[in-house]
Amino acid sequence: MERPLTEHLRKDGQALSIEEYENAGGYQGLRKALQMTPAEVIEEVKASNLRGRGGAGFPTAMKWGACPAGPDVRKPKYVISNSDEMEPGTFKDRLLMQANPHQLLEGLIISGYAIDAQIGYLFLRWAYAGSAKSLKGAVREAYEKGYLGRNILGSGFSMDVKMHTSAGRYICGEETALLNALEGVRPIPRSRPPFPAQCGLWGRPTVVNNAETLSNVPHIIRNGAAWYKSLSLSTDGGTKMYGVSGRVKKPGVWELPMGTTIRELLEEHAEGMRDGYKLRGIIPGGASTDFLTEAHLDVKMDFDSMQKVGSRLGTGTMIILDNSTCPVGLVLNLERFFARESCGWCTPCREGLPWIVKILEAIEEGRGEPGDLDTLEWHTQALGPGKTYCVHAPGAVEPLQSALKYFREDFEQHIKEKKCPWKDRTGKN
Amino acid sequence: MWIGERIMLTDEERRAVEKEVTDCECPESASVEALQAVQRYRGWISDEAIRDVAPFVGMSPEKLDGVATFYSFIFRRPVGRHVIFLCDSVTCYVMGHENILEHLSQRLGIGIGETTPDSRFTLLPASCVGMCDHAPAMMIDEDLYGDLDGAKIDELLEKYP
Ligand SMILES: Cc1cc2nc3c(=O)[nH]c(=O)nc-3n(C[C@H](O)[C@H](O)[C@H](O)COP(=O)(O)O)c2cc1C
Ligand code: SF4
Numbered sequence A: 001m002e003r004p005l006t007e008h009l010r011k012d013g014q015a016l017s018i019e020e021y022e023n024a025g026g027y028q029g030l031r032k033a034l035q036m037t038p039a040e041v042i043e044e045v046k047a048s049n050l051r052g053r054g055g056a057g058f059p060t061a062m063k064w065g066a067c068p069a070g071p072d073v074r075k076p077k078y079v080i081s082n083s084d085e086m087e088p089g090t091f092k093d094r095l096l097m098q099a100n101p102h103q104l105l106e107g108l109i110i111s112g113y114a115i116d117a118q119i120g121y122l123f124l125r126w127a128y129a130g131s132a133k134s135l136k137g138a139v140r141e142a143y144e145k146g147y148l149g150r151n152i153l154g155s156g157f158s159m160d161v162k163m164h165t166s167a168g169r170y171i172c173g174e175e176t177a178l179l180n181a182l183e184g185v186r187p188i189p190r191s192r193p194p195f196p197a198q199c200g201l202w203g204r205p206t207v208v209n210n211a212e213t214l215s216n217v218p219h220i221i222r223n224g225a226a227w228y229k230s231l232s233l234s235t236d237g238g239t240k241m242y243g244v245s246g247r248v249k250k251p252g253v254w255e256l257p258m259g260t261t262i263r264e265l266l267e268e269h270a271e272g273m274r275d276g277y278k279l280r281g282i283i284p285g286g287a288s289t290d291f292l293t294e295a296h297l298d299v300k301m302d303f304d305s306m307q308k309v310g311s312r313l314g315t316g317t318m319i320i321l322d323n324s325t326c327p328v329g330l331v332l333n334l335e336r337f338f339a340r341e342s343c344g345w346c347t348p349c350r351e352g353l354p355w356i357v358k359i360l361e362a363i364e365e366g367r368g369e370p371g372d373l374d375t376l377e378w379h380t381q382a383l384g385p386g387k388t389y390c391v392h393a394p395g396a397v398e399p400l401q402s403a404l405k406y407f408r409e410d411f412e413q414h415i416k417e418k419k420c421p422w423k424d425r426t427g428k429n
Numbered sequence B: 001m002w003i004g005e006r007i008m009l010t011d012e013e014r015r016a017v018e019k020e021v022t023d024c025e026c027p028e029s030a031s032v033e034a035l036q037a038v039q040r041y042r043g044w045i046s047d048e049a050i051r052d053v054a055p056f057v058g059m060s061p062e063k064l065d066g067v068a069t070f071y072s073f074i075f076r077r078p079v080g081r082h083v084i085f086l087c088d089s090v091t092c093y094v095m096g097h098e099n100i101l102e103h104l105s106q107r108l109g110i111g112i113g114e115t116t117p118d119s120r121f122t123l124l125p126a127s128c129v130g131m132c133d134h135a136p137a138m139m140i141d142e143d144l145y146g147d148l149d150g151a152k153i154d155e156l157l158e159k160y161p
């Protein structure tokens, strides 16, 4: 099985140097891209069915194609690697950035060439000092070798790369908040339209892609769209960085064909549940995706299959709920996170999430009332899609709405017995 | 605040801030980096620091404060010599974050948001630090640690005098 993103990683976890990366075929994709026209590059990526790995699964080539081109467009244009990775339960981009920084950089340069961008940004989260170090080194090496800067490899195309290290807020990963963060102002999301592709950083056309998405691009250009599609077990192209965390025997992150089933991930790669624990629920793609259950074990982890069963692939890193953990407590934990990380710009999100937290706290502490579940249901509507500036709020109510469906009895038991049934069992919340 | 009392940036701090500003596309866009640079010297960002950095990034102090107060990693109150960021997000919750918190609180004699009387440690909550496969996890200053238990924590704390 081919694993283009990770097969050349060093055993010791250190970053691949530029020589090691080149020996593994690195920067061949860029050389090839520079022989093609930007339109041909976009066409190849389109044919590969690459979809965004940042959570929403938007077709990458479509985003690039939406960027206006031609001599009348205001410059500089920008490409940005969204390397903020703050979705709870997600730990995939860290590995790619830290261990294979040139792959991301090459992807960023090729995408820059595709939309004729003059400046690329690496938007990094504060907690990843190791990734920052790897990427800084890689940028320096790439300049020295002529992969960055003026007249890249004699092609006439020039691009610079800058790095920004954020200071720790989840919302900075939302692509329009990210633009405000880069501009140095308070990073609240912007309303759309206009979309960043038309009017982004300082009003210029801007493409924002997830770090994993960009890491795929060099391989697509080097080996072609047909090869890329053949890696996948579904209609979406390529491989995916999947992760599993929670009470499993071997939590971790693996590159596997897109469309690998939940069962394979859980049972083969994570080696099943730890002894004495039973599976109760699965949050498939980071904190803002709907719960699934044992009934969904054979569902493929790809964008369309996940949507069909009422959830989302999200970031592809799943969190396991086991039978020793109270589902109400877990959802309370998630909603506290979302309430704390709300940017506070729009009322439903700023006021609604703390309200949800209050009700869940009451239920968990044995002060719940029969009408509470209806109030929670109401909130899942009031904070749903289209009610807020960004999808922070709709994302926040996804695990809540599905928990109310799959773990309703647990909620009701809390309210009826006026206590959390898990408290006496394990001494844990 | 009397003008006479005004604490200005030191030469070193000023050079650090100016470097950030020249590296950025426009002064304003250096705001977060400039605050981080000054915080590296002072440990935290006081009202005076906001006022002193603001002109370098071409912002009013109020606007810069709007940026500073937004971020979890810009401290607007004094912190200890080392800051412990304990992840309290979902996987760490499942894997026993509560026990880790209890252990830390007992060892240090402080709760979340507090600083030890000797100013050695401040304990703060953090959203997922991207170590979920090694939950429960935390950061001390800029170092990530996972697979925590009481013994490992005791050992780690010794590394931060
Ligand atoms: C609250 C919030 C947080 C987000 N955080 C991230 C993030 O940390 N990393 C990321 O790549 N995308 C994040 N996104 C998604 C981005 O807005 C955007 O869709 C993504 O970067 C696009 O890249 P892609 O098309 O390659 O997936 C977040 C979205 C929201 C609403
Ligand atoms: S939905 Fe929440 S996070 Fe998004 S803009 Fe509104 S208040 Fe901010």
Ligand code: FES
Binding pocket: A088, A089, A090, B087, B088, B089, B090, B091, B092, B093, B127, B128, B129, B130, B131, B132, B135, B136, B137
């Ligand atoms: S949830 Fe704690 S490190 Fe991710």
